[in-house]
Amino acid sequence: MNYCILVTNKKSTLHTMIIDNKLLSQLADKATNSVRKRANYNFHQSNDDILQRMLNMIQPYSYVQPHKHQNPDKREAFIILQGRLLVVLFQNDGTIKQATILDRDKQVYGIEIPPHCYHTIVALKNNTCVYEVKDGPYDELNDKQFAPWAPSENHTNSTVYLKQLLDRCLKD
Helix, strand or coil: CCEEEEECCCCCEEEEECCCHHHHHHHHHHHHHCCCCEEEEECCCCCCCCEEEEEEEECCCCCCCCEECCCCCCCEEEEEEECEEEEEEECCCCCEEEEEEEEHHHCECEEEECCCCEEEEEECCCCEEEEEEEECCCCCCCCCEECCCCCCCCCCCHHHHHHHHHHHHHCC
16 A cells, blocks of 8 residues: 655654555455455544545445434535445435436536435445545444334345335436
8 A cells, every 4th residue: 555654743643545546456355255245444543533534345236224324413425436326315214315326427426415314325336436434433333323114234125125226216
């Protein structure tokens, strides 16, 4: 990995992180070999950072249960680096509010999701990678409130739900 160390004082060090094809290729391999078909590469130094920044590499058919960030309220943004990503926003009852495809070739580069908004993401191409930014700090116990109307990641119906979601969002 290429990086430059900038010493700011004797107690802390900042790193300039380079996002290049080598890093994306390594992350794609991890995502492909992962049971969940996705992998993160964190740029933030700890879960306590007030700005969480990461690469999120996702393979097709990776199911991300719809969720929202509320109590504490957090914004989340995705910027497409490669591939195509479907971002679905939902009403509180599970009906689709908006479906957006992030695709550099179509000049749709990113989306910011406000707090309190149920959402999910779905890779539409192999090795889809986004730069993800979310308010911190990260606490696994309260980071996400999962949608009660959607199956959990390990539920047997998650594959069926994902296929139905894709059918609804991609029909045209």
